[in-house]
Amino acid sequence: MLDLIIHQRLYIGSIALFILGLGTLFLHPNLIKKIIGLNLMDTGSFLFLAAMGYMEGGQAPILEEGAEQVFINPVPGGLVLTGIVVAVSSTALFLSLTCRLYRRYHSLNLDDILMRMWSGEDKVEQEEDQESNPVSEQEENEEPK
């Protein structure tokens, strides 16, 4: 069993990363930490894909003249590239949404935000928000540089 675990260490490491990220995403009340957890999950899946594509004694799939070589699987490389791009995009989107939440509630704690949202304390601020929005749109319309 221990030999098996040591031999499959990359798979198990990727699963450990994934579960760490999942736990952080579920249990941490801070929104930024939740996003970090999501990124940990991404990293775990990338490590798993890269480990699946590896072959003993294989090299990166870049051809050279005259050499008889064994190459690793190039497909997981492309998949991981796609995954990284999507992870970066979604992280930026989540961070900007967190910025908007912070601007309105002045807190990053999800429990605080939910309490204030459900108890209706934010109604006054909502009105302020609605008041300030048309102003911003007007100002943006005024400067179409």
Add this chain to the structure above:
Amino acid sequence: MLEDYEAYLKYVADHPKVSFEDFRKKREKKPRQAPSVVEEYDESEEDAAMEAEWNEGHIHRMKMWQRSYAVLSVLVSAVVLVFFFQVSIQLPPFGDPTNPDLNEVTERYIEKGLEETGATNIVAGLILDYRAFDTFGESTVLFAATMSVILLLRRPRPVKDSPIPRDRILQMVGLVMIPAVMMFGIYVVLNGHLSPGGGFSGGTVMGCGLILAYMVMGRSRLEHYLTPNRLTGVTVACLCTYGVLKGYSFITGANHIGWEVPKGKPGAIFSSGFILPLNICVGIIVACTMYTFFSLFSERED
């Protein structure tokens, strides 16, 4: 009694038909309205009490929900952990050449990749020739993320200047580092079909160079050249170029109609068809996206 009578005299001037007895009865009724005020007060107090009770119940429900949520999430995590652990133990051994993922698809990519795409970097040939529309979709995802971040983080008033203080050491190091970083990024992009790298990694390096320039020169001076509108325009132009360049697959597709892109000599910089211009497009898109993200997120929150 006397006060009553004086009040009656004043009252009778307006209402002559009311007798003194009736007036007294009315006067006696009036004080009964005072308790009604107290009752109203009681009601409002009751309302406040009810509200507090409701709030307490709300908080209680919230706490219960949080507790059950924590228990549930720990349970879900544990189940997923056990399941994944079992699966990873029973997977085919790590690094074995007979693994089922090294099947005929991989063989085909490695054996015919150079012949069919002309790129010595098989991953570049894979993502920019065989699966080029997938990469097109990725670039579009980046563009969509940039647009949504701009929409979400736009400020009512323009921010005055860069929140990062201009530093003498940073300026002198940047003077040396920015050209080197940009040159390395361009090198990685241009050699994407020959060596490790490509549009995404080289674009990230170029984006780092732009971010360094932002830190050294300050927001106002760099935004003189790199306005958000210009960056968006460049990104859209690159996306359109990508789509048009890759659209030739619809013409010279499986039927081999007419003209094919010359592949060139393998290993030369001008080889492998459209992979080089596609790499350049992707690199510019990624660099613009990285710079836009940094410049939007580095605005100070008031």
